[in-house]
Amino acid sequence: MELSVRKNKILAAVVDRYILTGEPVGSKTVAAMLDHAVSSATIRNEMAELCELGYLEQPHTSSGRIPTQKGYRYYVDRLMGRYELASDEMYRIERQLESASSEPEALLIKASAILAELTGCAGISTTPKDEYTVIKKVELVPIGKKTIMVVLATSSGLLKSKVCRMDVPITLDLIELFYNVAAANFIGVRVSDIHAPLLQNIAASLGEKAFDMLGLVNAVADLAQICTSSELVLEGEANLLNHKELEANALELLTFLQDGDLLSKMLAERNSQLSVTIGKENVFKELENSSMILSSYSVLGQRAGSVGIIGPTRIDYARLIPSIKFLSQLVGKLLSDVTESD
Amino acid sequence: MELSVRKNKILAAVVDRYILTGEPVGSKTVAAMLDHAVSSATIRNEMAELCELGYLEQPHTSSGRIPTQKGYRYYVDRLMGRYELASDEMYRIERQLESASSEPEALLIKASAILAELTGCAGISTTPKDEYTVIKKVELVPIGKKTIMVVLATSSGLLKSKVCRMDVPITLDLIELFYNVAAANFIGVRVSDIHAPLLQNIAASLGEKAFDMLGLVNAVADLAQICTSSELVLEGEANLLNHKELEANALELLTFLQDGDLLSKMLAERNSQLSVTIGKENVFKELENSSMILSSYSVLGQRAGSVGIIGPTRIDYARLIPSIKFLSQLVGKLLSDVTESD
């Protein structure tokens, strides 16, 4: 629904001001912000209507107005200004991020931390979801007589490892056999294609030797599984305590975030390039006082994950969104760089 | 300094009760706890003396008493009962922990999480400090034309990796040369012995080929460095918000913990088997309202790290200490298992 030009201006003024100060905004203040083009009484009339329409609300009968979630939504969709990052700021972020670009996980931890610091909110991101990437290399690293480490590297730069304890001493034969099996069945295969049927095939083809090998083959399957599921990275949760509107539910909120599983699923479902989720628009009631801004990044043209923030609904959307967008593009670029030289 | 038997009983009663309820404890309550062996008036006299001696204090002129830090210290050192874990509880913990025992870091994350859940505090631990362990294996995993992954495994089961970007395409010659260099200079060497002079030696012996190799050699050195320094693991920080005595400084506290560097150093210096640090006994003022209980674990007889908790000073020391001790022994045992088969 479209509001009148003047209502737009008033709503924008209220939201801008409220984001800035956190105090309810009165008609006089708005009149001043609009250069007294109309008097405060007129503003009052308009604001009363905006209340009825559900864009504003009053904490108490006679105080200024604050935006409702509907108000924020309207503001984000139509009213807010678009800012650009200063180029020196962009440069600074780029430098910081590049210093951690050697591994995807480190990169996303860094990205989340940068966002947390930049925004005063919690920084959040998901590691690249790799179901289309293939296994690049499988290596065994013997540790002890019966202990061996299985290392799996994917074409997207992920490296995962797992220690495997065997029931029998590890022989050179076994290792050689494993490398043969790996070359035949794993290398060049999509991580998402390492599933039960394939494993059974392998076991069958091995015959009597299958038993000793089973642990190693399963380890590879486990690692492949880990590679397909993207992981949640959260940094700067403590920042959320800074926002007094979140304090009341700080415990629930932080506990929820720390758990991560639910959140992780939620992020996986997102598919727009930029998503702003305000208050109760969030599925989980732990987030009903929070907003989430996420921007997805792509690796080699393929949507791979997201970076963003979680903060209070009262948040400077106009300034933060460009930062988050910029960072997501940067993450995509750096991750593509790691991979592209293939 | 030794107190009279009766003062001991009274102090113990006050601390026990205060830990339980969080409310100041009055003379009448204490009299009841001691089965009215003496009247409340007598208790009052004794409590007044305990105040003068610095073991108790009054939040306001006329309220019950609460323990001072000195009081807690005395209680922990001499008064508190010793509990034992129920054997089914021990079994439950053992099972949980074993499920994550494949890698040292996962194990300690799990241990911290268990402690956090068990105690309602933040669980904390350090990964094994490995300066005496030796490099077991160094592997190269090619990723792209100019990108290669360096993997380092230590005898203690640690596995670290780093992506290395080269200026020139990676050739088989280079890889072979690296493996020769590694076999001659790294394998079997203590991680703490990989330092600048050794690197210079290697560079010198390589002559003109040193340039291409430098990145790889440096990567190994970086990884060795990472192995020597133990890492801090923190779980369940959100639990701290449950304790109202910490709420006032929750932001500072969580920020401090999240940073970790300082804390990490502090933990490294600890050398007693069990350490209880109460309030201002902590070096950092962010922790002056907190207590820390740490128990060190040993891997193959060698002190390697610690596990424990951080919580408010008002905490059930008597019940938590046995849990923490038990967990530290368990961690040591599981880590030794991973390593022993060498």
Add this chain to the structure above:
DNA sequence: GTTAGCACTCAGCATATAAGAGTGCTAACA
């Protein structure tokens, strides 16, 4: 449609009062 003016509402603050918990002290007791 806009504005000035005014009565009204309500949060926030300060002050006053009462109740209750617990103390310190004194004097009597064993």
Add this chain to the structure above:
DNA sequence: TGTTAGCACTCTTATATGCTGAGTGCTAAC
């Protein structure tokens, strides 16, 4: 000399009261 009963006193907590100021809704005039 150590212990106890009794009592006045202190201080927190809760509740009630009044005041102030910001901001409103409404009405009447422009």
